[in-house]
Amino acid sequence: xxxxxxxxxxxxxxxxxxxxxxxxxxxxxxxxxxxxxxxxxxxxxxxxxxxxxxxxxxxxxxxxxxxxxxxxxxxxxxxxxxxxxxxxxxxxxxxxxxxxxxxxxxxxxxxxxxxxxxxxxxxxxxxxxxxxxxxxxxxxxxxxxxxxxxxxxxxxxxxxxxxxxxxxxxxxxxxxxxxxxxxxxxxxxxxxxxxxxxxxxxxxxxxxxxxxxxxxxxxxxxxxxxxxxxxxxxxxxxxxxxxxxxxxxxxxxxxxxxxxxxxxxxxxxxxxxxxxxxxxxxxxxxxxxxxxxxxxxxxxxxxxxxxxxxxxxxxxxxxxxxxxxxxxxxxxxxxxxxxxxxxxxxxxxxxxxxxxxxxxxxxxxxxxxxxxxxxxxxxxxxxxxxxxxxxxxxxxxxxxxxxxxxxxxxxxxxxxxxxxxxxxxxxxxxxxxxxxxxxxxxxxxxxxxxxxxxxxxxxxxxxxxxxxxxxxxxxxxxxxxxxxxxxxxxxxxxxxxxxxxxxxxxxxxxxxxxxxxxxxxxxxxxxxxxxxxxxxxx
Amino acid sequence: xxxxxxxxxxxxxxxxxxxxxxxxxxxxxxxxxxxxxxxxxxxxxxxxxxxxxxxxxxxxxxxxxxxxxxxxxxxxxxxxxxxxxxxxxxxxxxxxxxxxxxxxxxxxxxxxxxxxxxxxxxxxxxxxxxxxxxxxxxxxxxxxxxxxxxxxxxxxxxxxxxxxxxxxxxxxxxxxxxxxxxxxxxxxxxxxxxxxxxxxxxxxxxxxxxxxxxxxxxxxxxxxxxxxx
Numbered sequence: 001x002x003x004x005x006x007x008x009x010x011x012x013x014x015x016x017x018x019x020x021x022x023x024x025x026x027x028x029x030x031x032x033x034x035x036x037x038x039x040x041x042x043x044x045x046x047x048x049x050x051x052x053x054x055x056x057x058x059x060x061x062x063x064x065x066x067x068x069x070x071x072x073x074x075x076x077x078x079x080x081x082x083x084x085x086x087x088x089x090x091x092x093x094x095x096x097x098x099x100x101x102x103x104x105x106x107x108x109x110x111x112x113x114x115x116x117x118x119x120x121x122x123x124x125x126x127x128x129x130x131x132x133x134x135x136x137x138x139x140x141x142x143x144x145x146x147x148x149x150x151x152x153x154x155x156x157x158x159x160x161x162x163x164x165x166x167x168x169x170x171x172x173x174x175x176x177x178x179x180x181x182x183x184x185x186x187x188x189x190x191x192x193x194x195x196x197x198x199x200x201x202x203x204x205x206x207x208x209x210x211x212x213x214x215x216x217x218x219x220x221x222x223x224x225x226x227x228x229x230x231x232x233x234x235x236x237x238x239x240x241x242x243x244x245x246x247x248x249x250x251x252x253x254x255x256x257x258x259x260x261x262x263x264x265x266x267x268x269x270x271x272x273x274x275x276x277x278x279x280x281x282x283x284x285x286x287x288x289x290x291x292x293x294x295x296x297x298x299x300x301x302x303x304x305x306x307x308x309x310x311x312x313x314x315x316x317x318x319x320x321x322x323x324x325x326x327x328x329x330x331x332x333x334x335x336x337x338x339x340x341x342x343x344x345x346x347x348x349x350x351x352x353x354x355x356x357x358x359x360x361x362x363x364x365x366x367x368x369x370x371x372x373x374x375x376x377x378x379x380x381x382x383x384x385x386x387x388x389x390x391x392x393x394x395x396x397x398x399x400x401x402x403x404x405x406x407x408x409x410x411x412x413x414x415x416x417x418x419x420x421x422x423x424x425x426x427x428x429x430x431x432x433x434x435x436x437x438x439x440x441x442x443x444x445x446x447x448x449x450x451x452x453x454x455x456x457x458x459x460x461x462x463x464x465x466x467x468x469x470x471x472x473x474x475x476x477x478x479x480x481x482x483x484x485x486x487x488x489x490x491x492x493x494x495x496x497x498x499x500x501x502x503x504x505x506x507x508x509x510x511x512x513x514x515x516x517x518x519x520x521x522x523x524x525x526x527x528x529x530x531x532x533x534x535x536x537x538x
Numbered sequence: 539x540x541x542x543x544x545x546x547x548x549x550x551x552x553x554x555x556x557x558x559x560x561x562x563x564x565x566x567x568x569x570x571x572x573x574x575x576x577x578x579x580x581x582x583x584x585x586x587x588x589x590x591x592x593x594x595x596x597x598x599x600x601x602x603x604x605x606x607x608x609x610x611x612x613x614x615x616x617x618x619x620x621x622x623x624x625x626x627x628x629x630x631x632x633x634x635x636x637x638x639x640x641x642x643x644x645x646x647x648x649x650x651x652x653x654x655x656x657x658x659x660x661x662x663x664x665x666x667x668x669x670x671x672x673x674x675x676x677x678x679x680x681x682x683x684x685x686x687x688x689x690x691x692x693x694x695x696x697x698x699x700x701x702x703x704x705x706x707x708x709x710x711x712x713x714x715x716x717x718x719x720x721x722x723x724x725x726x727x728x729x730x731x732x733x734x735x736x737x738x739x740x741x742x743x744x745x746x747x748x749x750x751x752x753x754x755x756x757x758x759x760x761x762x763x764x765x766x767x
Contacts, residue, residue: 359643363643367623370623385729386729386731386734387734388734388735388737388738390738390741390742390748390749391734391738391756391758393749394748394749394750394751394756395756395758397749397750398755409750411747411749411750412749413748413749417735417738417739417742419731419734419735424758424759425623425625425758425759428758450749
């Protein structure tokens with residue numbers, strides 16, 4: 001009671017000086033300037049935080065001081081009018097409650113109530129301006145006052161805490177809502193994983209990792225593997241693997257476990273509420289994963305259907321491709337056998353030549369078909385080697401030489417010796433198929449030219465003829481599998497469109513491009529662009 | 539016409555056997571046929587043929603096995619037969635000691651040419667001539683000169699070596715590996731890229747149309763061959 005006077009004087013003087021200074025306190029501004037000049041944002045932020053906390057304290061103190069001042073003023077005025085001391089005390093009660101509301105911690109409310117009590121005692125109870133009381137009733141009033149103040153303080157404190165909690169909850173629910181709607185737009189496993197990890201980190205403030213189980217491989221982390229197998233939480237603070245620094249939560253739906261989420265608990269484990277939220281996110285994750293799986297299965301079965309369709313078309317095509325030359329071979333040879341003595345030499349020779357030519361055809365066809373079945377199975381075995389362009393062209397020329405008939409084959413090689421990375425056998429077949437196409441479809445007596453030249457970073461091969469061109473309406477489909485470009489009448493449709501489809505597949509498997517040169521006026525020209533590394537320098 | 543060369547044909551397909559028999563007969567060769575590898579090996583021991591035609595796709599044992607068995611005993615010329623697309627098989631056989639190869643389906647002319655060349659090289663009838671001449675291609679080994687279609691052609695030392703190697707083995711296929719070893723003495727792992735480029739350079743110097751070569755034939759995936767006629 002005696003010391004309280006000193007305390008009161010101390011408080012009073014401090015409050016006054018700070019009230020006068022306020023926020024425009026010069027030294028503080030100078031400090032801020034200096035820090036800004038240093039350019040260190042982090043320490044600036046730290047400083048800012050500390051100052052604001054300091055300011056916060058100042059503000060609370062300021063508020064209390066104001067309330068104290070007003071209450072005292074009001075009480076004094078009323079006492080002069082003649083209002084009794086009991087009512088004046090109630091004014092202070094209001095003041096204390098206001099202090100509780102306006103300040104953050106219980107400490108302020110308690111200390112303000114003590115201050116108010118002593119003010120009341122000092123100013124308004126007789127004997128005035130002393131800390132003594134005449135009427136012992138006042139002691140009871142003062143005690144009750146303190147109790148009331150205390151209760152008010154704790155109530156407002158609780159209220160504030162509750163409000164904070166509600167606000168936090170509202171924030172989290174908003175976050176969950178955003179996370180939830182974010183999940184709706186995800187596609188692809190990778191997107192799901194990174195989005196989930198980001199959201200969970202957002203939600204819990206902890207470093208997170210999401211491990212999804214692919215096929216049957218085991219997780220390298222033993223604890224994660226255990227968590228997955230038993231679909232139970234383990235790790236930090238749990239029964240199993242409690243000594244680990246991380247918490248392992250299984251990602252599971254009712255029917256299936258997909259993986260494990262790992263939380264780094266460097267700043268403590270997950271609260272019960274946080275676990276609840278994590279479970280909510282997990283159920284979203286499982287929904288999305290299930291959706292992804294269904295999508296994948298749908299795509300796979302779609303592909304399967306496509307493959308079956310291609311297979312049956314291929315079978316039909318093979319039948320056609322093989323039967324056509326075989327008809328010639330069978331027919332001619334059989335006839336010669338049966339009518340050997342009756343056939344004149346010239347006819348016999350011509351038939352024999354046909355048999356020879358048709359069997360060359362068959363040879364080429366078999367090569368194409370073999371390649372085609374390899375492509376059908378989803379892979380095309382390419383063995384790339386650096387080959388000389390001249391060799392590729394001469395190789396193709398040698399293979400077709402016997403079936404040129406009345407056609408002429410011209411070759412144009414690049415001025416320098418050039419190398420490209422190709423599978424020689426496959427690429428030669430591409431050129432052979434294109435030359436064959438010219439032989440079949442360009443008409444009689446045409447000149448077929450195979451040329452190659454570097455154009456920028458590509459080696460461009462051109463196979464062209466000066467015969468009848470491809471009709472406009474067939475241009476779009478020319479490379480479609482199994483399309484027959486029967487643009488010459490009669491039974492000249494050999495080999496379906498397999499040849500060209502294979503060309504496309506092989507060229508594209510090498511990373512190249514094959515097109516029809518639309519600017520070629522008389523006849524047809526195919527253009528192959530193959531990627532080229534630098535020329536070999538000797 | 540009959541000569542006293544006997545050919546051992548190790549081949550399981552009957553119609554191919556027939557075709558070969560008739561072709562060989564047309565040139566007067568004697569032929570003996572074995573339907574599988576083991577029979578082939580025993581016929582080799584029994585009949586002492588002059589040359590062997592060996593199909594690599596035999597029903598009982600691997601053709602390579604037959605090849606190595608026979609090679610252990612003898613230097614007899616062996617020509618292997620294999621399907622198109624089995625280049626690695628052919629190269630392996632050639633590097634294992636086979637002299638030449640044929641790709642199915644093959645023509646009678648090719649068959650006879652291979653046999654002729656193989657016999658010629660093995661019979662020791664070829665001694666180093668002073669020069670080689672073929673259809674406008676003239677190579678003088680003593681003077682180290684090369685004249686093609688009337689004009690002198692300058693080649694680098696390595697190109698000369700390569701050309702000489704091919705020419706001395708005219709008609710016979712030489713694998714990349716063989717050329718590499720003969721010219722450089724050691725093997726390489728650059729996929730024989732340098733050989734390819736050297737060869738392409740040589741071709742450009744001596745061929746009229748390098749895409750339609752007259753002298754040096756590229757056997758895709760296998761090696762090179764200098765024509766003999």
